[in-house]
Amino acid sequence: MNEQITADQLNEAGHLLIGGCDAIDLAHEYQTPLVVYDVSQIRQQIRAFKRVFEENDVSYAVSYASKAFAAVAMYQVVNQEGAYIDVVSGGEMYTAIQAGFPMERASFHGNNKSYDELVMAVKHHVGVIVIDNFHEIDLLSQVLNELDAKTKVMIRITPGISAHTNKYIQTGQVDSKFGFDLASGQADEALQKVLANPRMDLIGLHAHIGSQIFEVAGFEGVANKLVEVADHWQKKFGYQAKVINVGGGFGIRYVKDDQPLRPEQFVDAIIKAIKKAVQPTNLGKPAIWIEPGRSIVGPAGYNLYTVGSRKDLPGLKSYVTVDGGMGDNIRPALYQAKYETVLVSDPQAPFTEHVRLAGKYCESGDILCQDQALPKTKPGDVLAMLDTGAYGYSMASNYNRNPRPAVVFAENGHSQVVIKRETFADLTHLDQPYEQN
Template sequence: MNEQLSASQLNAAGHLMIGGCDSLDLAQQYGTPLVVYDVSQIRHQIRAFKRVFEANQVNYEVSYASKAFAAIAMYQVADQEGAHVDVVSGGEMYTALKAGFPLSHASFHGNNKSYDELVMAVKNNIGVIVVDNFYEIKLLNQVLTELDARVKVMLRITPGISAHTNKYIQTGQVDSKFGFDLESGQADRALEAVLASPRMTMIGLHAHIGSQIFELTGFEGVANKLVEVANHWQQRYDYQAQVINVGGGFGIRYTKDDQPLRPEEFVDAIIKAIKAAVASTALEMPAIWIEPGRSIVGPAGYNLYTVGSRKDLPGYRPFVTIDGGMGDNIRPALYQAEYETVLARDPQAPLAEHVRLAGKYCESGDILSQDQALPKTKPGDVLAMLDTGAYGYAMASNYNRNPRPAVVFAENGHSQLVIERESYEDLVHLDRPYTEAK
């Protein structure tokens, strides 16, 4: 059986179970391609993060990075678990509001927040705005003046620490589109501008060094760097940071070759590094915030697909085609992300061949796996791709005018549709006919 599954995830018939539900029943009831989340796994990871902070006796927030997967149901679960959330767009804010999530318990990120988005955030009492650049400081001051409002802010800095990860998901190096640079003095000038604003309350500083990181070194480095900056700001500006936000990026296991630490082990090391660094300064111990996204929803997600056509070529791995692909999971095509896939009716079935798992989209690059070991399959078989909960549906598209899949939450043997499958009518409901000019 695949190493990422346990015996408890199989029922008496040997079928893959997700949240106590038979994956074949889910595919039959809701159709494929289908995204399924094991909600209890989401709850478990949020609680595991919280336990680490409480064991270390520090003030904290576990802020779910909702760009990994944003939906009304997901914001509701985050709220039920007492999680903070971070949003990066007006659309994520709107979704959180529709879910009844209190925006006072949310932070707003982004490197090009619009006037309208800032107005929405301020009018809905956003908890904190993570300021990213000098243009935003001016624009936010304008919005606050027009609305006669105040807001808490953090400054995002680029700490000059480059994580060992894909270049598209590195964000902490000096040459990044995000945040204020330290070496050039940008961060100091940004702090001066915020402290000079009577409408902004500066609560702390933030950094994020990347995503899908397996090594502690980068996180410990950014923890020490943020304390160093906080200490510099206290000595130079008499400013005491209330919050140090180290971002997220904790790596998860996608394949048997991935050997990450448990996400909470990363957090424990970060807390201890910050505590030790603060102890050598005159700083008061700040609250520590983290922004996990992938590590909360990634392992909880499964994509179910139905096998269709097959192409065999002598001397080459065969193509086995499924009814989804890059439209519901762009990551393999975008930056060669790898996943494991099992036969839903029998994840323990003996492996018989190595195949290329091909999507149905009209692109040669639409290959979900270049080398997937599988049992013999036939048209109609249901395959389950593991650990797909982060950045799959969130980055889904209607390429080739294919509808996006349905999303189901499964928990304690009960399944619930939380995002409906798009229809063909949904694909054209914003289209307008062209009328030729006379």
């Protein structure tokens, strides 16, 4: 029996509910594989983040890290909740613009922003551009001169803090592609270049130490480091930071062994660490910004699959194959991410076996779970993989020329397609015939 499913997530028939909707009905109406979000859960987490700032009486911004999942509907929900967003590409920026998101509440990240992307950001009055490297300072300066414009910026530093997480999602250590190094003097040099440009309004500094972090110490460390740098910049260069942005990376529960704090508990620790660190300085009360992504959408997402073939081998774990896989969730194949899966028609049914949950893609590594406890299943059964809302659909592909699944938002018992299922025709609509000379 899966402990993550509680009684209020079941209907009278014992079926899994998502946003008040029977997951069996969702699978039948929209077909599988299917990505479903419980929208009320997204709203509740944004509100919980905002509440902890207000209880601590600090100026703040909760900025949704939209690389976790970007869609017009998602940006609309974030806007309805009065939160901010950060974008990391022209595509995310364009999607937010199409959603009618107020771009003054957007920040633009990235370690290799293009000229065209910076032009788009400036023309659409993106609230703040987070500067990542010296090339970008020069490129942004060129854009601002050409457009006769000004913009708010932050400087991203690499704080030299290595989070206890997968090496592929660590970003704060010294040897990182992101941000300006401190020890070598890069960050000080960047500060002076930005301050010398009258078209750039430097509002603060930023760091991000990684993703899926369970320990408060790393966040307290980056909070203290950012205050230390801000204090140094004030004393040496006379610059006073208005904003300290500690990024995101708050871990969530995927499997039983994961025991993270609630995301807002991380934030409470960060706020208290910054408040304590600024006391002996002249920094005043800087605003504190966070950039959660996974912790907002991860637990709200479900991937629904239909069981197909089965392979039993004497003395080995059986393979149960579903109609999705690495094309809609590459994380298990990419960096051995783990999830839990339940039988939608009876999520609390006793386990009877441990199987390898396999995908349909033509790769031996297309295994969604190497050791999944399940009740006995048969072809046609619908399974729900839990906590898939972050970096599943956003990293989806058309590998093997498979269409990407539909995405449905469910809230208060109502469901709606927010991203259509791709068709075979969609797979070829960009293809052009080759005319041999």
